[in-house]
Amino acid sequence: MECKGVNTQSPKPKVVFVLGATATGKSKLAISLAKRFGGEVINSDKIQVYDGVPILTNKVTEEESAGVPHHLLGGVHPDADFTAEDFRREAEAAISRVLSTGRLPVVAGGSNTYIEALVEADGAAFRGAHDCLFLWLDAAPGMMEWYTGLRVDDMLRRGLVDETRAAFEEGADYTRGVRRAIGLPEMHDYLRAEREGAVFASMAEGLGGHKERAVREIKANTFGLVLQQAAKIRRLSMLEGWDVRRVDATAVFASMAEGLGGHKEVWESAVWEPCQEMVRLFLDVGTPTFHSASATLPTDLEVDEAMAGLPLHGVPVIPAPAVGDDHGSVVLLTPPALQGPVNGGSLNNGAAAVVLNGTDVVVDKEPACGAGHSDEHHGSYAGIAEAAPA
Secondary structure (H helix, E strand, O other), rough: OOOOOOOOOOOOOOOEEEEOEEEOOHHHHHHHHHHOOOEEEOOOOOOOOOOOOOHHHHHOOOOHHHOOEEEEOOOOOOOOOOOHHHHHHHHHHHHHHHHOOOOEEEOOOOOOOHHHHHHHHHHHHHHHEEEEEEEEEOOHHHHEEEEHHHHHHHHHHHHOOHHHHHOOOOOOOOOOOHEEOOOOOHHHHHHHHHHHHHHHHOOOOOHHHHHHHHHHHHHHHHHHHHHHHHHHHHHHHOOOOOOOOEOOHHHHHHHHHHHOOOOHHHHHHHHHHHHHHHHHHHHHOOOOOOOOOOOOOOOOOOOOOOOOOOOOOOOEEOOHHHHHHOOOOHHHHHHHHOOOOOOEEEEEEEOOOOOOOOOOOOOOOOOOOOOOOOOOOOOOOOOOOOOOOO
C-alpha cells in the first residue's frame, strides 16, 4: 500500500489533528505529542466545551493534562447552543494564539462535524493556509464494544448517578447544550422514578429495573456512537487534501482484555512511537529517536470512532517510511489476540494490524473512562449493538 508523504518544506504553519472514536485515547496521545513537540491542545469535542458533568463528558483533569495548556475545554454555559460555526471561530482564534507563540497546535476531540467545519469552511480556507496532519486512532469494533461497556461501569463507580442526579430537571431539553451528552437522557426515567419513589415503589419493575435499563441504553448508545464516528472519519479521510494516517490501536485493548498487564508497553510501541515519528517528520525536527510518552496511562481523555467493519481502500495505515520500513511495504493481517472472543464480547476477526519489517505492530488506542456523546444528535443505537458485557 502506497502512503502519502509529508511536505516538510512548506512555509505554512503546521497543525496536528488527533481523530478517533470515543474511548480510543485521543487526549492521551494529544497531550503526549504536545509535551514532546512543545504544543498546546485545542479541544474539538463539542460536549466538553460546556461546563458541568465532568464524569459523563470525560473532561481531562488537571493531573491528566500534565501541564499542557488546553483551549476550549469548558467555559461555555451548559444550556448554551455552541454551534459548529462557533467552534470554527473559537478554534481558529485559539490556533492563531498558539502559533503566535511559536508552539504547535494539537487539535483533539471526537466531534468530526466541527473539525470538518474548521478545515473545510469558506472554500477550505483553513486547509489552504495551514499544513495539516491527521492522525486517526482506530480499533476493532469488537474490542470497542467490550471496552465502552467496561468504561460505563467505571463511570458508575466514579459517581455517574450522583452527577446526573444533580443535573436532573423534569422538563429538560436534551437537544441543546451539555444535555446532549450520552447518559443524561438515558437516566431521565430512572431519576424521575426516584423522585416519585412513593408511586414507582409499587410497580413491579421498581427503581432497580429503571436503573438497569438506563445503563444498558448508555452502553448501547455509546457503542453506536463509536460506529457512527468511525464512518465519519473514514469519509473525511477520503476528502481531497486530507493527509489522514490511520493507526490501528486494537492491540492495547486486547492486552487489557487478556488481563496480563503490559498494555502500557504495547501503547508505547504500537501507538506512541509511530505517531511521534510521523509528527517529527511532519515538523522536520530532531532526529528519529523515540521518546517515551509517559510511564502511566490516564483513565482516557475522550472519545470518537471504530471501524465498524468498513473497508479502508485508499487510507494509509502508518506510513512505512515514517517508521523505518526498508521496503516501503505495509502488510495487513489479523492479530493473534483477535482470533477469538474476549470475556464474552464479540471480536472482529478482520481487524487490521500493521507489519513492519516482519514485526507485528498493531497500533492501538489508549482506553478512556467517560461516556460518549453524539457527533450530530443524541439518539438510540440500541438496535445496533447489545450492551457490552460488564
